Amino acid sequence: MAKLPFTNDIRTLRFLAGEMTQAELGEKIGVTRQTIAAIEQGKYSPSLEAAFRIAHIFGKPLEEVFLWDTESGDAD
Amino acid sequence: MAKLPFTNDIRTLRFLAGEMTQAELGEKIGVTRQTIAAIEQGKYSPSLEAAFRIAHIFGKPLEEVFLWDTESGDAD
DNA sequence: ACATAATGTTAGATATATTTAACATTAAGT
DNA sequence: ACTTAATGTTAAATATATCTAACATTATGT
Numbered sequence: 731m732a733k734l735p736f737t738n739d740i741r742t743l744r745f746l747a748g749e750m751t752q753a754e755l756g757e758k759i760g761v762t763r764q765t766i767a768a769i770e771q772g773k774y775s776p777s778l779e780a781a782f783r784i785a786h787i788f789g790k791p792l793e794e795v796f797l798w799d800t801e802s803g804d805a806d
Numbered sequence: 807m808a809k810l811p812f813t814n815d816i817r818t819l820r821f822l823a824g825e826m827t828q829a830e831l832g833e834k835i836g837v838t839r840q841t842i843a844a845i846e847q848g849k850y851s852p853s854l855e856a857a858f859r860i861a862h863i864f865g866k867p868l869e870e871v872f873l874w875d876t877e878s879g880d881a882d
Numbered sequence: 883a884c885a886t887a888a889t890g891t892t893a894g895a896t897a898t899a900t901t902t903a904a905c906a907t908t909a910a911g912t
Numbered sequence: 913a914c915t916t917a918a919t920g921t922t923a924a925a926t927a928t929a930t931c932t933a934a935c936a937t938t939a940t941g942t
Contacts, residue, residue, distance in 0.1 A: 735855060751888065765930055767890070774929060775855040777898085779811060782874055792868055798858055827918065841900055843920070850899060853928085 733772075735802035739795055740770045743788045759783035809848075811878035815871055816846045819864045835859035 744750040752770070753763040761780060769776045769784075776784075785792040820826040828846070829839040837856060845852045845860075852860075861868040 736858065753888080762931060763889085764891085764932085768930085771890090775853040777851040777929070778854050778857045778872060779851040780929090781854045781857075782812065782872075786874070796854060796858075798862070829918080838901060839919085840902085840921085844900085847920090853899070856899090 734775055736796050736798045737772060738770065738797065740766070740784065743790070743795065747788060755784070755787065758787050810851055812872050812874045813848060814846065814873065816842070816860065819866070819871065823864060831860070831863065834863050 740755075744752070744755060751763075752766040756763045756766045759780060760783070765776075765780075768774060769780070781792055781796055785795045788795065816831075820828070820831060827839075828842040832839045832842045835856060836859070841852075841856075844850060845856070857868055857872055861871045864871060
């Protein structure tokens, strides 16, 4: 199972977007509220498409919504 | 099935990285060469984690490796 | 106290990503 | 002509994301 190598700011961004609800966000990008809840809590790695759509809703670049943990192996 | 809302530049980036092979890239990020081939050809939407790892290998921001098609619904 | 809306959570089903293994094709080197 | 390395492609298996449905919790409003 292993912890994800990134975190996300969805909760904060929903708050800043006038307390947008998980259900609303889900409707906008075409997934259920349970899926939003799971992504928000870092329970799994969403599809790139879902991640892009979430970022676009908030008008932010993907890498400002999902933040890679430096420390997580691989590149550099 | 439906077409993906983004393209990618992996093929070019492999070329620029000294003809890095699909198999090499796969090893570096921990997936098989068949998976790299499928992602490269846009056969499906990879996990956000896989997408991040690929971008990191090339030292590029994710949104420079995977390019959202304007035209693809949703935000703004 | 009661209702309602938002969120947390979970089990079971379905869809999709990824693996493994095998075979075909193309280009490069000998 | 023969190898070898890289890529394309496919079928079947496995892992993981996502859906549906249900129930619990917390806060807000009446």
